Amino acid sequence: MKIMTCPLNGPRNISEFHCAGEAVLQPDPRDLSDADWADHLFLANNSLGVVREWWCHTPSSYWFIAERHTGSDEILKTYPANEFFRERVDFDAREEGA
Amino acid sequence: MxxxxxxxxxxxxxxxxxxxxxxxxxxxxxxxxxxxxxxxxxxxxxxxxxxxxxxxPRVGFKGAGTCNWLQSRRLKIPEAPNRAAPQTDGALALRLAREELLLLGGLAEGAPDPGDLCNRWQVARTKPRGYPLPRQxxxxxxxxxxxxxxxxxxxxxxxxxxxxxxxxxxxxxxxxxxxxxxxxxxxxxxxxxxxxxxxxxxxxxxxxxxxxxxxxxxxxxxxxxxxxxxxxx
CATH class of the missing domain: 3.30.1360.120 (Probable tRNA modification gtpase trme; domain 1)
Known part of the structure; x- marks a missing residue:
């Protein structure tokens, strides 16, 4: 059984986790074209190499970030999400007709 | 009763x-x-x-302010997540995350119901104080x-x-x-x-x-x- 280290619960069987895809910082929607925004929302990068991903430890519902090599499937590092998402991002709604 | x-x-x-x-x-x-x-x-x-x-009986509390508010209710909060602390009334507090607790009622006859804390929570004015989780x-x-x-x-x-x-x-x-x-x-x-x-x-x-x-x-x-x-x- 493959072991993953949860930042809250420690080393656990990989079957206790699920992956929720790449962790990327959200771009400011006001600076993007519709096509770029759709790209951000719906398209995965699916790159070869070390990627940063959202993972969840299911029994405790704890969400965190893992760095994994997509070629070897080796998990290199796991850490709490606030180490990646360091600040709250708020966007003002664009005024109608602006 | x-x-x-x-x-x-x-x-x-x-x-x-x-x-x-x-x-x-x-x-x-x-x-x-x-x-x-x-x-x-x-x-x-x-x-x-x-x-x-x-x-x-058992009940949970979760969310920002949970530990501070429960501490103000004289609960002994475990020092770290995934640790538990017995309470003076026989209950057991399990800390499931930084701001999440699960309270198990005492086993002895006549042990108080930790669910009563929900009533206290309803009328409390402290903000934030987390929110109750019905674990029963x-x-x-x-x-x-x-x-x-x-x-x-x-x-x-x-x-x-x-x-x-x-x-x-x-x-x-x-x-x-x-x-x-x-x-x-x-x-x-x-x-x-x-x-x-x-x-x-x-x-x-x-x-x-x-x-x-x-x-x-x-x-x-x-x-x-x-x-x-x-x-x-």
Missing amino acids: AAANPVRRSFALPKLEAAGARFEALGDFQIAVSYRNAADEMATAKRMGLADLSPL ETHAWFLVSGEAADSMLAKLCGVDLRPAKFANLTVAQTSLARVNGVICRQDLGATLVYHLLADSASACYLWDCLLDAMTEFQGGPVGLTAVRALPAT
């Missing part, structure tokens, strides 16, 4: 009845108090017992006791629960017989004891899994009376 006709029944009722449980009223619940004669059951509890404590209906609560309890659980769970590795009052949130659950060690008297909390809809399945895993250790179901007698042993 005991209701004349308990209206709420254990999640594992068919299994308890099949095992020959004798029930008593506990609030509006009925709880299995014994299965056999007292001496035999006490010996089972010390060797390897499985008790259904689901009718006992979501989680079944089983207790496994006995000197070989860790060996039995090793068959169902990947976490090392041996007493030397898994200290008293430690919590593990993990998979137990492929069901997500919370495990907390709280020795009663000289007896090794683990509380198990898992999805209430899987209670009958988990009860069967635990009894099956106990067979080789001559384990069996025990009632609340034997569990209440454990701290004095």
Whole structure:
């Protein structure tokens, strides 16, 4: 059984986790074209190499970030999400007709 | 106060009845108090017992401000996540995350209901103070006791629960017989004891899994009376 280290619960069987895809910082929607925004929302990068991903430890519902090599499937590092998402991002709604 | 006709029944009722449980009223619940004669059951509890404590009260709190607010209510908060702290009234506080607690009501007769904190929460003005989680209906609560309890659980769970590795009052949130659950060690008297909390809809399945895993250790179901007698042993 493959072991993953949860930042809250420690080393656990990989079957206790699920992956929720790449962790990327959200771009400011006001600076993007519709096509770029759709790209951000719906398209995965699916790159070869070390990627940063959202993972969840299911029994405790704890969400965190893992760095994994997509070629070897080796998990290199796991850490709490606030180490990646360091600040709250708020966007003002664009005024109608602006 | 005991209701004349308990209206709420254990999640594992068919299994308890099949095992020959004798029930008593506990609030509006009925709880299995014994299965056999007292001496035999006490010996089972010390060797390897499985008790259904689901009718006992429990409640959770979660969200920013939870620990501060509960501390102001004179609760002893465990120092770190995945640790537990016994309270002066017999309750047990399990810290499941930085700002999430699960409170298990005391086992002794007449122990106060930690669910009463919800009423306090309703009228409190402190902000933020987290929010209450109704754990009575979501989680079944089983207790496994006995000197070989860790060996039995090793068959169902990947976490090392041996007493030397898994200290008293430690919590593990993990998979137990492929069901997500919370495990907390709280020795009663000289007896090794683990509380198990898992999805209430899987209670009958988990009860069967635990009894099956106990067979080789001559384990069996025990009632609340034997569990209440454990701290004095």
